[in-house]
Amino acid sequence: MENEHLPSVVIVIPHCNGKEILLRCLESLQNDGYDGKRVLLVDNASTDDSVIESRKAYPWLEVLSLPQNLGFSGGVNAGIRHAEADIIVLLNNDTVVSPGWLQPLVDALESNDHVAAVQPKLRSWFDKELFDYAGGAGGEIDRWGYPFCWGRIFTTREPDNGQYSQARSIFWASGSASAWRRSAIMDAGLLDEDFFAHMEEIDLCWRLHMMGYDVRYQPGPEVYHCSGGTLSEEKLRKKFLNHRNSWIILIKNYRWGNVLKTVPLRLLLDLITIPYALVFWGDIKRVLAIVGSWFSVLFGLPRWLRSRKIVQQLRTVPDEIVLRRIYARSVAWQYFFRKIKFAKELPW
Template sequence: MTKQRPHISAVIPTWQGLRYLPACLSALRAQLGPDDEIILVDNASRDQAGAWAQRYAPDVRVVALPTNLGFAGGTNAGLAVARGELLLLINDDALAEPGCIAALWHALSEHPHAGAAAGVLTFSRHPKRIASAGITVRRDGVATDRHPGLPINALPAATQPIFGASGGLALLRRAMLDDIGPFEASFFNYLEDVDLAWRAQLRNWTCVLAPHARARHVYSATSGQGSPFKQRLLGRNRIRVLIRCLPTALLRECLPAILRYDLLAAAYALARRQPAIIAGRVEALRELPALRQQRQAIQARRTASINDLATWITPAPSPLSDLRIARQIQRLSAAT
């Protein structure tokens, strides 16, 4: 007997994403049931994305925000009004392929103790190449997409446990968010999904990859790959995640590799005249008193063992390997 799927609330934050919305919504409608809902959170878009949806997509529930709260705050606004037991997160520039939602639900139903199922994002004009197959965390403190640039057929056919799900395509259990809380709104954009994944793992909420749940994604469509804005937030939010989420034993063990990475990043920033890379880190260090308080509250609720958490931390590749991957992503995303 097939288990009945709970109701889904699909939450789509958008900012200047009107050009992608018709295709995104059409792909979702084809896969959702009559009792499911689509929530579009308009982050004060200048392209009037919310007004367009109210006029041309009356089945979509629009949450119009007076200011841009970024992915984190915008998604939280949608989650706050969502009615479903399952919460689908998908970017406005992602096109869910047929069977995507069914594959996400199948993965969660197979793993009743998992709090999230991650989908696979591919490059919009290279759908046979992986942009993200969930999140991986490294000894140098870097949290990054799994398998970027690899062919889609490199993924195993069966669901598999992974550290966490990218916010660009994920199915979450409401029970998990009730336990750990939503995204940290102050992150605005970038690594808020890593912070959420760490908080989930600390509370023994696992994540599984649904390899057949796929969506074509326009990579870094909102703020631009390699933009100073993105560099600053990545640098700032990296430090925030490490201070908030890594238990002391893991932080102590990884600290030499973390410091080495940040020193190399600072040297790269100076050599390439990209001060935003350093500015973001400095901004986070100025927040240390508040971050220590947040860390204390998060770590006090940890139920997972250090040994279990340590299994997710992978070795750090060489800087040259990182650069090669970054250049490959730039090539694959250039035409999207």
């Protein structure tokens, strides 16, 4: 293939502070074996010297400096708009890539115009034999907005024993490491910046499914992720954003009939979670996050409904088709009451 026919690739890394994790990520990119890529660091108003030191160490690094912290979604969107490329690769600043990781993702996008996003295998940096919390071997979601991964359900992560070594369609690709067809995500409206952080890639993938695109998992050389390197899982804000944003996803993307069918049981599941979190986990932050998400969704409802109107205008595929890609049972019920901990054991 002649060089002029190769797709242009830009890796977009949103960043806000953290010199050591960023330098480690950039070192792995320098040695990843993929020539011709550009690397764009989107600096969300860092206050440390991480950007200065990274530029010194890696002169090939491009930097887009933002005047304020726009969050993951705002930073990524700024990077996508800035990067004129066929393929956008989203990569967290707390990841480490393996040599050869990128080529299979680019090939998967190039081989099928209906594929909008591709995720590699994500494993934990801290426990390298385990799948990573933020993406595992590709993401799924149930009817009530609870996401999970092949390799991780809630807090249970599987060891990677080669059980997810086949390429497959998935519902969502992790924003921690994934390659995206830029034309598709521009048409879909980019990430929803009202999310600020967490689950915005799931929302984007739902829109892509509504537009007739496929999302894929492509096994190959792993990407290692320091989950929580930027925002710890234990922090109240992270739990709040996860709960709130999962509600917004349902309101925005389902047809009204399915919204009305889904909301009552989702509310019941949240109500069950509250005493469970207090009695068995002693997790008051979880309770505060759940209750806070309800009020945030209610007070922000006019905004979410305006966003919903825009999203529904993108639809070319009915809910009946999209629902075939969504787990029809409650993953929370399967996990907490039937004690099914691994995705491969779930009844589909």
